[in-house]
Amino acid sequence: MKILLVEDDRKAARLLAKGLKEEGFAVDVAHSVEEGEEQACYMDYNLIVLDWLLPGKEGIVLCRELRRRGIRAPILMLTARDAVSDRIAGLNTGADDYLTKPFVFEELMARIRALLRRSEPAQPGAxxxxxxxxxxxxxxxxxxxxxxxxxxxxxxxxxxxxxxxxxxxxxxxxxxxxxxxxxxxxxxxxxxxxxxxxxxxxxxxxxxxxxxxxxxxxxxxxxxxxxxxxxx
Missing domain, CATH: 1.10.10.10 (Winged helix-like DNA-binding domain superfamily/Winged helix DNA-binding domain)
Structure with missing residues (x-):
């Protein structure tokens, strides 16, 4: 299974990528909207973990653009914003789930596994x-x-x-x-x-x-x- 992690905090990205790899996932990391868009539009990913607060453009902009381009991989948004209106905005933009920071890694894994189970029929073919x-x-x-x-x-x-x-x-x-x-x-x-x-x-x-x-x-x-x- 292949995951794209879009997170501008390099230390947090490194730790998350390490944890995901230990769980058996192949992980690519992007640190901006531009990097994330380039990678997501070229490679097939089973899931995208996307931070809301990114430099320049927000993650929600990338989420909207990926859906506009027909990228159907599940998107899990990570953000410190916990207002109901923010959750609704993220989901309406095309995110499949929303996890508020701070979170424990076990909850992140539970959300990821749930999204992957739901998306199994749409996984890329061989x-x-x-x-x-x-x-x-x-x-x-x-x-x-x-x-x-x-x-x-x-x-x-x-x-x-x-x-x-x-x-x-x-x-x-x-x-x-x-x-x-x-x-x-x-x-x-x-x-x-x-x-x-x-x-x-x-x-x-x-x-x-x-x-x-x-x-x-x-x-x-x-x-x-x-x-x-x-x-x-």
Whole structure:
């Protein structure tokens, strides 16, 4: 299960993300409305935990925009505002639940599990390219009948490549989506993760799926693979 946490307080975000990961969730963190909107509109999340008070624009603005864009993942609003009018405003904007600060982590988990149970029919379906399958709901990857264990970064890269199968994904795009940074200084890091990912999903006895396209980026082939141009 994949959760997007939008919280500008970096210490609080770090602690919440740590707790959620210990509960078995994959967690992406955004610290502003702009970051949250970019991530939520590109990646499929099972749930979004959204702080109301964010710098610049409030979380309720992001909630409204995500619903306008057709994002249907459950949204749990976190806020210190406890007036009935605030709760009504949050729910009317598109939030599915509302938790007032301060709260205990166990209550947060209870709310999250309840929202996930209610949203199970709408969870994203598995992605399949050639004989490799990525299940966002179960956070599981297989090639044929063989399970593949990936690190969080490798999983994120593979999901991006699978969602754009047959298209070239640039290093700049991967840097922005996976590392939330520009390309400067991380070329070798990207190449190392691609190399590790390739070893895991493209063993010697299997048909290669990941291509490196010289000077452009990487591509996950959908049908018959073309020439491998640069194994960097």
């Amino acid at each position: 992605l399949t390219v050639a004989d490799i399958t990525l299940d966002p709901g179960a956070h599981r990857v297989t090639r044929g009948s063989r399970p593949i264990v990936l690190t969080p970064k490798e999983y994120a890269i593979l999901e991006i490549l699978m969602r754009q199968a047959g298209q070239v994904v640039s290093r700049t795009s991967l840097a922005g989506q996976v590392w939330k940074t520009d390309l400067i200084g991380i070329d070798n890091l990207i190449d190392a993760h691609i190399s590790n990912l390739r070893r895991k999903i493209d063993p010697p006895d299997a048909r290669p799926l990941i291509e490196t396209v010289r000077s452009r980026g990487f591509r996950l082939v959908k049908d018959e693979p073309g020439a491998m141009t640069d194994e960097g």
